[in-house]
Amino acid sequence: MVQPATFNPLASPQWHRVADWRPRLSDDATVNRLWLRGERWHVLRARGGTACRLNAAAYEVAGRLDGRRTLQQLWTLLEHQAVEHRRDDPPSQDDIVAVVTQLQQHGLLAFDAPAADRSPALTPLQIDGPSSRADTPPRANSLLAWRLPLWDPHRLLTAWAPLGRALFSPTGAVLWGLLFMALLAGLVLHGAALKAHAHTWITTPRYLLLAALVYPLIKAWHELAHGLAVQRWGGEVREAGITLMLLMPIPYVDASAAHCFTRARQRALVSAAGILAELALAALGLWAWRLSPPGLLQDLGFVVWFTAGVSTLLFNANPLQRLDGYHVMTDALGLPNLALRSRQWWGQRLRRWLAAQPGSVSDDLTETPGEPPWLIAYAPLAWIFQLALWTGLTWWIGSVSAPLGALVGLLAAWQFLMAPALRGMRLAWHSVLFAGSGQAATPRYRAAALLALPLLALLLPWPDARVAQGVVWAPDQALVRPEVDGFVQTVHRTDGSEVRQGDLIITLDNPRLRAEREQAQARLAQAEQNQFGHMGLDNAKAGQAGDEVERLGERLAHLDEQQAHLEVRAQRAGRVVLPQAQDLGGRYLKRGDLLGHVMPPGERTVYRLAVPEQDMQDLAQPLQRIAVQSADLSQAPQTAVLLRDGGGAGLQLPSPALSREMGGDITTDPADTSHLKALRPVVLVDVQSVKASSQDPPLGARVWVRFDQGWSPPVAQLWRWLRHRIGERFSPSR
Known part of the structure; x- marks a missing residue:
């Protein structure tokens, strides 16, 4: 009877592809040793290649690659040594494959005989091998960036070595400090002007073109600082080229020689060099914008400040991206290869949970004191930030070009959502496939749960609601506002007093209107006299005088009507709400200024909303409940009913309080100082509270x-939200 194969936690499904390899370290490979957090690391680098940093366990494998032993023989040897020395952490086959893979990718291996396949799709466990410390992605090309090596900049950098010694010296530090202080002073003194200028001009074609032309030059200066x-x-820099980031050419240099520096301060300064160089440019650009007359130089100064300052601090200096800020942090805190090791920490825990294995020391990353919190937190935070960053970038690009925005959105969705999901599914499948026979049931249940729970969470019904902003509104007959301009002469009612329909609330005085009426009355009297004098003598002139009398009579009647409107009266009975009654005396009011309103006893409050046009179809569906709550959340929600909508879309907002500039969520035309003209069509909707309340917010x-x-289901809600947002953002012509 054939016995079932037992589960070997040290075995690898890729081992049969590499077991007969006889790799050896390249003849030109150099090794440097350094200490990080009490642990010895080995930095291997080949001439003209990139550096690869290994911990002691990984170097125990790499140091025995002599071209004579096969990988199978090496693994057996390491297992026997672990048994002899009574160690319970022999390397697994995956560990050996990972070390060999990374050494090969960095050009550190040679083969005396060709191998059939030298690209196992595995990643190292304890290897730090970013190919560059510049603000470029790792050497492996992704969907969002492709790296193209072009030339060797060693001779150029050697010729400019005096410049490097001057920049990275005490004198250079003082000069940079002065520029940085000038940058801070400019931000403090002119921050409001910079914000207003960016809001008006940053998305114009002129500024976008200038940014596209200036950005590669700024990055060239950035990379020169690294070199x-x-x-x-x-150190030596042996490779330079361009990275096509979203098809935009961005220069890069391979600064991985900094891995060999034994002092963390030097490695951190190499990483920070690009940030420091761009901040210096930002200071020069800010003051060039401020001191230059309107024209090309001023526009260039602003673009340089924004690109080299704002974008650098938000992206390149952000440690949640594997750019300069990440390398500065990891070198300063002694956290080598934090991003990769954090992902591996989570992957190991997931594999262990799926396989229902308690784990062993060989499964764990080598964690020095203080590292576990960083390993736990970094990968999730970095993924969330990257997802938010590319989502915002997609919306912005879509507002400029809908096809390009859709392409960037699809690439980002694959990079940060679909690809990780597929890797998780593959991990679950392998955990079940390679589980031991005696423990196969538990991994299958857990893998099924891992796959089923997200699907259930996406497909099962969840509460579905939409939240919009509105303002407390009132019918036209309830509003207290003058029909003509005038000065407040008398306030007859106070806030909270009761009135009947037609009661006088405010009396206005308009001397100009009074003078126009007296003048019109005098001209009417003269016209009547002329008409009487010509009657029977000159019928033509009498007729002309009669027409003048009729015209002046209509003018006088209109002025009498205007004078009557100087008395502001209540259009219905109720309680007067005049929040500023004590301050109205002598104030000049314009026609239509809202002073207050009259609320009858038991009147239910009306709220007016401005809903984006693409969201109106949601409100056309049956609604189970409408609830209204004050913006400061100081009162309990009230049930309301839908009254009506405006019947069509428009650009006029009911109140500036709904505009983004005044705290709302609707973007208005920057040229409209009253903040009442929306950039995209909105539909006015009225809802009314079911019960009257004495604690309603003011009008x-x-x-x-x-x-x-x-x-x-959340899938349906997400699809509806994306459809609406795409329709809103990916329509730059609207």
Whole structure:
């Protein structure tokens, strides 16, 4: 009877592809040793190649690659040594494959005989091998960036070595400090002007073109700083080229020689060199913008400041991206290869949970004191940031070009959502496939749960609601506002007093209107006298005088009507709400200025919303409940009913309180100082509270309105939200 194969936690499904290899370290490979957090690391680098950093366990494998032993023989040897020395952490086959793979990728291996396949799709466990310390992605090309090596900059950097020594010296530090202080002073003194200028001009075709032309030059200066920093402390830069980031050419240099520097301060300064260089450019650009007359130089100064300052601090200096800020942090804190090791930490825990294995020491990453919190937190935070960053970038690009925005969105969705999901599914499948026979049931259950729970979470119904902002509104007959301009002469009612329909509330005085009426009355009297004098003598002139009398009579009647409107009266009975009654005396009011309103006893409050046109179809569906709550959340939600909508889309907002500039969520035309003209069409919707309340917010106050649409799967909700947002953002012509 054939016995079932037992589960070997050290075995690898890729081992049969590499077991007969006889690799050896390249003849020109150099080794440097350094200490990080009490652990010895080995930095291997081949001439003209990139550096690869190994911990002691990984170097125990790499140091025995002599071209005579096969990998199978090497693994057996390491297992026997672990048994002899009574160690419980022999390397697994995956560990050996990972070391060999990474050494080969960095050009550190040679083969005396050709191998059939030298590209196992595995990643190292304890290897730090970013190919560049510049603000470029790792050497492996991704869907969002392709790296193209072009030339060897060693001779150029050697010729410019005096410049590097001057920049990275005490004198250079003082000069950079002065520029940085000038940058901070400019931001403090002119921050509001910079914000207003960016809001008006940053998305115009002129500025976008200038940014596209200037950005590669700024990055060339950035990469030159990295190269000079490496040269300053005895390293060599042997590769330079361009990275096509979203088809935009961005220069890069391979500064991986900094891995060989034994002092963490030097490695951190190499990583920070590009950031420091761009901040210096940002200071020069800011003051060039401020001191130059309007024209090309001023526009260039602003673009340089924005690109070299804002974008550098938000992206390149951000440690959640594997750019300069990440390398500065990892070198300063002694956290080598934090991003890769954090992902591996989570992958190991997931594999262990799927396989229902308690794990062993060989499964764990080598964690020095203080590292576990970083390993736990970094990968999730970096993924969330990258997802948010590319989502925002997709919306912005889509607002400029819908096809390009859709392409970037699809690439980002694959890179940060679909590809990780497929890797998780593959991990679950392998955990079940290679589980031991005695433990196969538990991994299958856990793998099924891993796959089923997200699907259930996406497909099962969840609460479905939409939240919009509105303002407290009132019918036209309830509003207290003058029909003509004038000065407040008398306030007859106070806030909270009761009135009947027609009661006088405010009396206005308009001397100009009074003078126009007296003048019109005098001209009417003269015209009547002329008409009487010509009657029977000159019928033509009498007729002309009669027409003048009729015209002046209509003018006088209109002025009498205007004078009557100087008395502001209540259009219905109720309680007067005049929040500023004590301050109205002598104030000049324009026609239509809202002073207050009259609320009858038991009147239910009306709220007016401005809903984006593409979201109106959601409100056309049956609604289960509408709830209204004040913007400061100081009162309990009130049930409301939908009254009506405006019947069509328009650009006029009911109140500036709904505009983004005044705290709302609707973007208005920057040229409209009253903040009432929306950039995209909106539909006005009215809802009314079911019950009257004495604690309703004042007229014009901002409120939140929640439209409860029942239950629907999150997939449907997400698709609806994406469809609406794409329709809103990917329509630059609207």
